[in-house]
Amino acid sequence: MMTLLERLFSVAWILFAVFLTVSNTAPAFRKTQVVEFVHHDNDALYNTMLEVADDCPSITRIYSIGKSVQGVNLYAIEMSDNPGVHEPGEPEFKYVGNMHGNEVTGRETLLHFMRDLCDRYGVDKDVTKLVDTTRIHILPTMNPDGYRIATETDDTYVLGRNNAHGIDLNRNFPDRFYATTGSVEPETEAVMQWLETYPFVLSANFHNGALVANYPYDNSQNGLSLYTPTEDDGIFVQLARAYSYAHATMSRGSPCPSDTTGFKVGITNGAAWYSVNGGMQDYNYLHTNCYEITVEQGCTKYPPASQLEDIWNANKGAMYAFVREVHKGVKGFVVDVAGKPVAGASIALASSSGRPVRAAKDGDFWRLLAPGTYTISASAPGFVKQQQKVVVDNGPAVTVNFTLDKMVVVAQSPPDDASAGTVATVTESIGTTVTTVPIGSPVVTVAVEHPAATTDAAGDNPLASSGATNGASSLRTSKGSQVVPMVIVGVILVVILFLLGAIVTFSVIIACHFIKSKHTRKGFAPLPLEEQTERKSTFNYKMVNPPTSLPLVEAPAYNDDPPAELPISLASDTEEIIYSANGNIATSKS
Numbered sequence: 001m002m003t004l005l006e007r008l009f010s011v012a013w014i015l016f017a018v019f020l021t022v023s024n025t026a027p028a029f030r031k032t033q034v035v036e037f038v039h040h041d042n043d044a045l046y047n048t049m050l051e052v053a054d055d056c057p058s059i060t061r062i063y064s065i066g067k068s069v070q071g072v073n074l075y076a077i078e079m080s081d082n083p084g085v086h087e088p089g090e091p092e093f094k095y096v097g098n099m100h101g102n103e104v105t106g107r108e109t110l111l112h113f114m115r116d117l118c119d120r121y122g123v124d125k126d127v128t129k130l131v132d133t134t135r136i137h138i139l140p141t142m143n144p145d146g147y148r149i150a151t152e153t154d155d156t157y158v159l160g161r162n163n164a165h166g167i168d169l170n171r172n173f174p175d176r177f178y179a180t181t182g183s184v185e186p187e188t189e190a191v192m193q194w195l196e197t198y199p200f201v202l203s204a205n206f207h208n209g210a211l212v213a214n215y216p217y218d219n220s221q222n223g224l225s226l227y228t229p230t231e232d233d234g235i236f237v238q239l240a241r242a243y244s245y246a247h248a249t250m251s252r253g254s255p256c257p258s259d260t261t262g263f264k265v266g267i268t269n270g271a272a273w274y275s276v277n278g279g280m281q282d283y284n285y286l287h288t289n290c291y292e293i294t295v296e297q298g299c300t301k302y303p304p305a306s307q308l309e310d311i312w313n314a315n316k317g318a319m320y321a322f323v324r325e326v327h328k329g330v331k332g333f334v335v336d337v338a339g340k341p342v343a344g345a346s347i348a349l350a351s352s353s354g355r356p357v358r359a360a361k362d363g364d365f366w367r368l369l370a371p372g373t374y375t376i377s378a379s380a381p382g383f384v385k386q387q388q389k390v391v392v393d394n395g396p397a398v399t400v401n402f403t404l405d406k407m408v409v410v411a412q413s414p415p416d417d418a419s420a421g422t423v424a425t426v427t428e429s430i431g432t433t434v435t436t437v438p439i440g441s442p443v444v445t446v447a448v449e450h451p452a453a454t455t456d457a458a459g460d461n462p463l464a465s466s467g468a469t470n471g472a473s474s475l476r477t478s479k480g481s482q483v484v485p486m487v488i489v490g491v492i493l494v495v496i497l498f499l500l501g502a503i504v505t506f507s508v509i510i511a512c513h514f515i516k517s518k519h520t521r522k523g524f525a526p527l528p529l530e531e532q533t534e535r536k537s538t539f540n541y542k543m544v545n546p547p548t549s550l551p552l553v554e555a556p557a558y559n560d561d562p563p564a565e566l567p568i569s570l571a572s573d574t575e576e577i578i579y580s581a582n583g584n585i586a587t588s589k590s
Helices: 004-025 042-055 105-120 125-133 144-149 186-197 233-246 280-287 305-327 483-522 529-540
Strands: 060-067 073-079 092-096 135-139 200-207 210-215 267-269 291-298 330-336 346-349 364-367 372-379 386-392 401-404 409-411 423-428 435-438 565-569 576-580 585-589
Touching (some): 042 060, 042 105, 042 144, 060 186, 073 105, 073 186, 092 105, 092 305, 105 125, 105 135, 186 280, 200 280, 210 233, 233 267, 233 291, 291 305, 372 401, 386 401
Parallel strands (some): 092 135, 092 200, 200 291, 210 267
Antiparallel strands (some): 060 073, 073 135, 330 364, 346 372, 372 386, 409 423, 423 435, 576 585
């Protein structure tokens, strides 16, 4: 029998064990900092980022993408369940604020957004899932130098817009039509390098001066205000609407006080509004996998602090909704038959519309698509192109995995007159693509054992298992593979047939020459006239079914020499004999 004291002790231990279990699984208690609705200068902005990182160290990382003209670090904060690591299959997203130094609500709403993600992680299941499945990067200010000199009371809307060199950063990116004026600024270069470092899929950058979601293209070829769609206009319209419809008032399309017209459902094509050369959103689309839109958060560029809370509340839902758009369309992996990632593989649509995207270093890819039916292909140099048909709806991204076969290449001998550096054509025994290789390059014959299935839409990460996927056999690559003996045997057979043909031809020529020589010696020497007559009748002419009698034919008179051929009509309708001028039979036919 346990004493009362022992029972109490046992209960205490049980309660202590339960406490330890709960404390290890539940979110750690953290002292929540409050982001005030004030304008944060550059130092206060960075301190707020540090507070968020201190309160949520397991899901945050602060890093600098570069420096401004005046040496201010361009700090970004990453928010993910595994910060600092690209998790294969997890898309990367970014928000950029304060590109124009005097357009300030982006930096403030982004500070509140990162704070909200931190506070609700582990408490709100939807926010927790979003952070766990997305690598979110937030750059609150791209132009800290411009912000430093911007003021709330500037009525010209110019002070602080540009960077410290006086350059508009949203006119400073490489353009598809026009050369960039001046050099690429440090802030611009930092963002371009940022885009090279991370496989971003979706992005928005925040501005002020209107209330609209603006999508590419941002400029037209002639610089006029014309609707200029990208090859992916459908998905850009969907992305812009996703932000506008989730915003408190943007979809109403109401104009700002200084405008006469608004924007239908709160969205616009950039070039249709006004043409911008060297814009950042066009650069994202043309040079990376990232789809970016520009969000104008309000009519006033530098609103008073008293309006910041309303601006945050109006944009909060839209900012969350836009991040979720990164999980639509199609996603998957591209691997070879050994299960190794095919980095840089091109993911393209079979139709002419849509720019291809590239698989990341782990073979993972994301292709944002509007609802519809698509034929999607995966291709890479040295591999056989594959295609899959997929139906995309407005729900989570459809998983489409590709397992690419290596090409089997048989090289043709280059022409004898080929010069160094020319190109020889080779033929592939799998697929239909024709590849060219420099003459003189070493040729390796590749044999492929095909996998049982070349694609996998089950949603599993092909990199998670070792070896070939879907039961694929191993790849053999050597000069002694099965293809080599077959080629050698084929060459030998061709040589033998050529030699036999040459021998037969030579033999026929010799035989004909021998017969001709023999007849010339014995039968074709000039003969007396009387012997020629006999030979004509016995040897040169043999009539088939001769008539019983031949009529006498009077030869026509000729003043000069007789013609080369004399027609002689026969009694029979089936015979005709043509004599030559010297009396020999030329031809006979029936």
